Amino acid sequence: MPGRLSGTAAIAGVFEHPTRWAPDKTELGLVAECARGALADCGLAPRDVDGLATAGISMGPMGVVQVAEYLNLKPRWLDGTNIGGSSFVAHVSHAAAAIAAGLCEVALVVYGSTAASNAFAIGTGGTTGRDPAAAFVGPYGMTTVGSYALVARRHMERYGTTSRQLAEIAVAMRRHASLNPEAKMRRPITVDDVLESRMISEPLHLLDCCIISDGGGALVVTSAERARDLRRPPVLVLGCGEAVAHQELGAPDLLTIAAKQSGAQALAMAGVSHGDVDVCALYDSFTITVLATLENLGFCKPGEGGAFVEGGRIGLGGALPVNPDGGGLSSNHPGMRGIFLVIEATRQLRGACGARQVPGAQVALVHGTGGTLGVLHSGATLVLGRA
Amino acid sequence: MAAAPRRPAPAADWDSRAYWEGAARGELVLQRCRACGSVQHRPRALCGACLSSEIEHFAASGRGAVHTFTVTHQNQAPGFREACPYVLAYVDLEEGPRLLANLVDCEPADVRIGMPVRVAFAPTEGEFPAPVFRPA
Numbered sequence: 001m002p003g004r005l006s007g008t009a010a011i012a013g014v015f016e017h018p019t020r021w022a023p024d025k026t027e028l029g030l031v032a033e034c035a036r037g038a039l040a041d042c043g044l045a046p047r048d049v050d051g052l053a054t055a056g057i058s059m060g061p062m063g064v065v066q067v068a069e070y071l072n073l074k075p076r077w078l079d080g081t082n083i084g085g086s087s088f089v090a091h092v093s094h095a096a097a098a099i100a101a102g103l104c105e106v107a108l109v110v111y112g113s114t115a116a117s118n119a120f121a122i123g124t125g126g127t128t129g130r131d132p133a134a135a136f137v138g139p140y141g142m143t144t145v146g147s148y149a150l151v152a153r154r155h156m157e158r159y160g161t162t163s164r165q166l167a168e169i170a171v172a173m174r175r176h177a178s179l180n181p182e183a184k185m186r187r188p189i190t191v192d193d194v195l196e197s198r199m200i201s202e203p204l205h206l207l208d209c210c211i212i213s214d215g216g217g218a219l220v221v222t223s224a225e226r227a228r229d230l231r232r233p234p235v236l237v238l239g240c241g242e243a244v245a246h247q248e249l250g251a252p253d254l255l256t257i258a259a260k261q262s263g264a265q266a267l268a269m270a271g272v273s274h275g276d277v278d279v280c281a282l283y284d285s286f287t288i289t290v291l292a293t294l295e296n297l298g299f300c301k302p303g304e305g306g307a308f309v310e311g312g313r314i315g316l317g318g319a320l321p322v323n324p325d326g327g328g329l330s331s332n333h334p335g336m337r338g339i340f341l342v343i344e345a346t347r348q349l350r351g352a353c354g355a356r357q358v359p360g361a362q363v364a365l366v367h368g369t370g371g372t373l374g375v376l377h378s379g380a381t382l383v384l385g386r387a
Numbered sequence: 388m389a390a391a392p393r394r395p396a397p398a399a400d401w402d403s404r405a406y407w408e409g410a411a412r413g414e415l416v417l418q419r420c421r422a423c424g425s426v427q428h429r430p431r432a433l434c435g436a437c438l439s440s441e442i443e444h445f446a447a448s449g450r451g452a453v454h455t456f457t458v459t460h461q462n463q464a465p466g467f468r469e470a471c472p473y474v475l476a477y478v479d480l481e482e483g484p485r486l487l488a489n490l491v492d493c494e495p496a497d498v499r500i501g502m503p504v505r506v507a508f509a510p511t512e513g514e515f516p517a518p519v520f521r522p523a
Contacts, residue, residue, distance in 0.1 A: 250484025
């Protein structure tokens with residue numbers, strides 16, 4: 001039976017900024033342009049917004065307050081939750097709960113970043129040893145790619161997963177991006193292209209890693225009731241969940257990621273089974289992220305992820321299309337990607353994605369991973385459905 | 388031949404001071420709860436299993452086995468850029484906890500999961516050295 005919150009809130013407006021390179025824009029400028037786009041998408045005005053959520057990689061801890069000023073908004077509900085790239089997926093579930101509780105009626109979720117033009121070394125920038133928690137990482141030169149590579153190597157050792165299988169994920173995302181006019185990397189690639197690309201942190205090659213872009217996005221979340229009167233077909237929030245995975249007392253199972261807990265909760269709340277899911281939007285920071293997420297969400301058993309992604313299963317036309325927009329591996333990854341997962345899932349459920357549309361998509365599963373998979377990360381899942 | 392990394396100084400605080408001071412003595416220091424017996428890493432003010440404050444420190448054997456590893460070929464951070472390729476690994480300690488560290492004194496191509504290793508201590512840019520591992 002669906003949970004109490006299921007279907008009470010809807011995503012009414014979305015906007016993905018078309019830019020992937022914006023040296024002439026600021027972070028807040030991008031945020032504001034995205035907010036304007038999402039409000040225009042659903043036909044609401046700034047005066048209708050009474051809830052605001054954001055997170056960022058360069059805005060300070062009071063970022064949500066700064067965004068309110070920049071947009072000249074006076075919201076009565078604020079969410080500055082920052083749990084990494086998954087933050088915006090979590091903002092949607094927080095907004096749904098706030099709307100159901102009457103704390104706000106129209107929540108704007110926004111993100112913007114100039115990660116690429118500011119030359120942030122997101123994946124291979126290393127960590128500092130200055131703060132006490134980082135002291136256990138900083139002296140060893142761990143990069144973000146490196147933390148995911150530790151998980152990939154463990155998966156290979158335990159289950160015989162191959163680099164070719166991981167490469168299939170990158171190939172599928174690039175094929176999807178070739179159908180998305182706004183994607184940053186659109187030239188199709190082969191498994192051999194991935195394997196022959198430069199090694200970054202074994203076993204992950206350059207093409208196993210997401211791109212770095214500038215960009216931004218925004219969502220308008222409101223009650224299902226109000227969404228029915230707006231410009232676009234509402235997309236209902238059917239289920240949600242959040243989780244963390246960390247070092248526990250010192251020896252966690254690296255292959256059990258946060259998605260296991262958050263995904264189970266979201267599916268149960270939605271009253272939806274795996275077979276009902278028509279399309280997935282999964283955080284693809286690295287190819288291994290997708291494989292581990294599919295296993296932990298329960299689309300296949302632990303260890304079967306390598307075989308699962310073979311043969312075009314996660315490509316358009318396959319049994320479970322993942323990231324029809326091309327994902328972070330090929331379309332858009334300005335530092336934090338969670339908001340784009342929700343945007344693409346919503347666009348797919350509206351049925352207006354043109355060449356990359358999953359025909360007749362009724363139910364979408366969104367999962368964001370934030371942080372470093374092998375060390376400390378968060379997960380946030382949404383199940384979305386057509387009204 | 389890659390250069391030795393220049394390791395940023397680890398910052399010790401009240402939770403981790405015993406760990407880093409142990410490293411300076413050549414000991415790998417872990418925490419054990421006097422109330423429930425749990426061994427934990429990273430260090431905390433209380434037991435992560437039972438929340439008791441009765442925490443004691445002890446020197447681990449320094450022996451362990453590689454749980455997983457990655458050979459890092461690209462790190463733009465100064466101090467590590469010149470040290471590529473180097474091996475980052477999780478090491479399962481005999482006492483239970485798993486430590487993130489580098490494997491040193493071995494060819495990256497020779498590293499295997501399950502390989503027995505032993506702790507060593509590498510200098511950092513600060514007063515405390517950092518535990519690393521070499522083939523046992």
